[in-house]
Every structure is written in structure tokens, then in C-alpha cells.
Amino acid sequence: MIEQLTQIFFSLLILSGIAALLAFLIEVAHAYIADYGECQLSINNEKELTVKGGSPLLFTLMEEEIYIPSACGGKGSCSLCKLKVVEGGGPVLPTETPYLCQEEIENNVRLSCQIKVKNDLKIEIPEELFLIREFNVKVDRIEELTHEINGLHLTVQNSEEGLNFKPGQYAQLKIPKYTKTKQSEYRAYSIASAPKNKFDIRLLITKVPSGAVSTYVHDYLKKGQDLKMTGAFGDFYLRDSDRDILMIATGSGLAPFLSMLHHIKDHGITRNTVLFFGDKATEDLLCMEEISSFETTLPNFTFKPILSRVKDKDKWKGEKGRVTDLIEKHVVRNSSIDVYICGAPVMVKSCMDLLAKKGIPEECIMFDKFE
Ligand SMILES: Cc1cc2nc3c(=O)[nH]c(=O)nc-3n(C[C@H](O)[C@H](O)[C@H](O)COP(=O)(O)OP(=O)(O)OC[C@H]3O[C@@H](n4cnc5c(N)ncnc54)[C@H](O)[C@@H]3O)c2cc1C
Ligand code: FES
Known part of the structure; x- marks a missing residue:
């Protein structure tokens, strides 16, 4: 009996190993061999873009300076990067299903960080996202507020207007690749400064144990350093009302x-x-x-x-x-x-x-x- 169970266990182990190897080879093939060539992106039936296939839709749009909200850096865990893929998106992926309700699936809502651009796509994006810009920012000051929260003061460099935002909205801060990351990373941070100060942006950043971006901000970032910031995003902002x-x-x-x-x-x-x-x-x-x-x-x-x-x-x-x-x-x-x-x-x-x-x-x- 024990011998049979051991045999079953090892057979399962070998099968899992083969499946993992095949999945790995498919990923490698996708990354290095598959050439999807040029694809057409039709946006809101208004804008036509010719893009290089092969990357997730979120990053392809970013290359075209169209910034979709994203807090997790494209890891498929924040669900903020939803948009409508009207044609060409293929079936909903297992990595998307936990974040999509039935109504969203029926309305072609998808996670743009999970869909790879492999063919022509027809998509719909809320118009206000076209107003979002990427800014060069310089670290003006880093302030230790508590043992785990730093205030990060940034000055917007390359804009005549500065960052327009509603009180409560957030920006995405991008950090360069460093010893603890494989590539540059970005995360969402709520803006803590007054909306009237469009050039002086303050963020409050809590250090998360082993967190890629928060560790960089706390332990590596220096005054005077240049970073990229995108914004402003989000529908969490102060509403007009009498209440x-x-x-x-x-x-x-x-x-x-x-x-x-x-x-x-x-x-x-x-x-x-x-x-x-x-x-x-x-x-x-x-x-x-x-x-x-x-x-x-x-x-x-x-x-x-x-x-x-x-x-x-x-x-x-x-x-x-x-x-x-x-x-x-x-x-x-x-x-x-x-x-x-x-x-x-x-x-x-x-x-x-x-x-x-x-x-x-x-x-x-x-x-x-x-x-
Ligand atoms: C709309 C929005 C606004 C935000 N505003 C702020 C803000 O103003 N200030 C701020 O500090 N953060 C804010 N965050 C969180 C921030 O975007 C990052 O998630 C956080 O800084 C962790 O990123 P990281 O790269 O350091 O960690 P990651 O490398 O992303 O995560 C490392 C590990 O830590 C876990 N983890 C991630 N976040 C937390 C957490 N908060 N506590 C405990 N474990 C965690 C992850 O699950 C993962 O296992 C906001 C998030 C959203 C969605
Ligand atoms: S970017 Fe976070 S889930 Fe897509």
C-alpha cells in the first residue's frame, strides 16, 4: 500500500514538473521567439494607433503616453487598470476572473495589465484619462514623520502648468531599477499637499517590509534625485455637497x-x-x-x-x-x-x-x- 502511494506521489511530482517546464517554455517562447509584429489599436472609435505587439496592453498604452490607473505596477493585484476591450481581447484569463464581476465580463471589461497585445484591438477608455501626464519630478526634501512614514516633497520640473489634481486623488510614483527589483517599478500614492500648489507635491509613504517602492523611498532615495510621476488619478476626491x-x-x-x-x-x-x-x-x-x-x-x-x-x-x-x-x-x-x-x-x-x-x-x- 505504502509502495503504491509512493509511486502515485512520484508520478504526480513528475507530471507537475513537466507541466511547469512546459509553461516556462511557452513563456520563454512568447517573450523571445513570438513576433506579433505591428498591431492596430482603435481607441473609442476615434483614435487609431499602430503599436508593436507583444507587451501587456497597459504598458503598450503607456508607451503611447496614455496612462491607465494602476497601483500594483502591472502585477495583476490592484484591479485598477480595468478598461473595455470591445474586440480582439480573447477569452477572460484566470488571472483576471477574481477581479471581474459577471456584469463587467458581459460588458467586455478587462484588466489591461493582463491582456497581451497580440492582434488588432478595439478598446474604450474614459476620456478623462487622456488628460493624465507623466512628469519629471525632483526630490526636494525627505522628511521622517514617524518611525515608518516618510514625507516625500517633490518639485515638478517639465511642465508649465504643474500637476492638476482634485483633493484626495493619487499619483503614480516610478522608481528606477535597484538591487531589490528586476525593473523600474511604480506604485500609487495619495497626494497630501494642497491642490493649489501644482509644482510642490507631497506624498506620505509608509515603509512596507520587503516592499519594492516604499523601501527604495525610505532607504535609497536621496534629496536632489530625479524621478517620474504620473497623475492625477482616482475618483476618491472631495465632492461638492451641503452635507x-x-x-x-x-x-x-x-x-x-x-x-x-x-x-x-x-x-x-x-x-x-x-x-x-x-x-x-x-x-x-x-x-x-x-x-x-x-x-x-x-x-x-x-x-x-x-x-x-x-x-x-x-x-x-x-x-x-x-x-x-x-x-x-x-x-x-x-x-x-x-x-x-x-x-x-x-x-x-x-x-x-x-x-x-x-x-x-x-x-x-x-x-x-x-x-
Ligand atoms: C489608490 C491608492 C493610494 C495609495 N496611497 C498610498 C499612500 O499615500 N501612502 C502609502 O504609503 N501607500 C499608499 N498606497 C499603497 C502603495 O501603492 C503601495 O502598495 C505600498 O507602498 C507598497 O508598495 P511596495 O512597492 O513598497 O510593496 P510591494 O513590493 O508592492 O509589496 C511587497 C509585499 O508587501 C505587501 N504589501 C503591499 N502593501 C502593503 C501594505 N500597505 N501593508 C502591508 N503589506 C503590504 C504585498 O502584498 C507584498 O507581499 C496606495 C495604494 C492605492 C491603491
Ligand atoms: S495594474 Fe494592478 S491589476 Fe492591473
């Missing part, structure tokens, strides 16, 4: 709210605005002076920080717990508010569940998940 505003953030999720608060101040907006900010300990609190200044300059602004792991020596007088505790305690059931949530996906999910229980309609809740 009160509730902002909920953890960690560097504070970034878009600093931009929104500057915008509120610069435009004399008087809506009641509350910022819930949650983190672990007092040393995780960031940009406190800036936030305090809003408490004095904005007539209707309240800041409510909460910490989950304070020690006696911290002499913390504020609230203790998580941001969800603040929702439980301070959000009035069925209140007329616009809620903006930004930070780790689990936090965003917990807040949304609680807000739904409090009767806040889904259409009044906007969020950005840092994943």
Missing part, C-alpha cells in the same frame, strides 16, 4: 485628508468637518502641528485621534481604541454626512460595515484602500 464631512484615516491614509483640509481652507468651505484618525501609539501620530493649525483656521473642523496601544508613560489624554470605536460613539444614526475612508483594506471594510449599520447610505461613502 457634513466625516474623514476616517489610519497611518499614511491621512495623506488625502491633508490635501482636502488645505482645499477646504483655501476655498473658505464652511461645512462641518470631522477627522477620525487611528493608530497604535503616540509615536505613530503624524502631521500633528498641521492638523492643529486647521483646528484654529477652519471654523467648523474637529480632530478626533484615537490610539489602540498607549502605555502609561505616554500620558495620552485622548480616546483609546480603534477608529471603529469612534464611529460607534460619535456617528449619529441616519445622519446626513459624506464619509471618506482611507487606509488599510481591513480597516476600510470594518468602517463600511459599521456605517451601514448606522444607516449611512452607500452612495455617501467614498473610500481608497491602500493595497
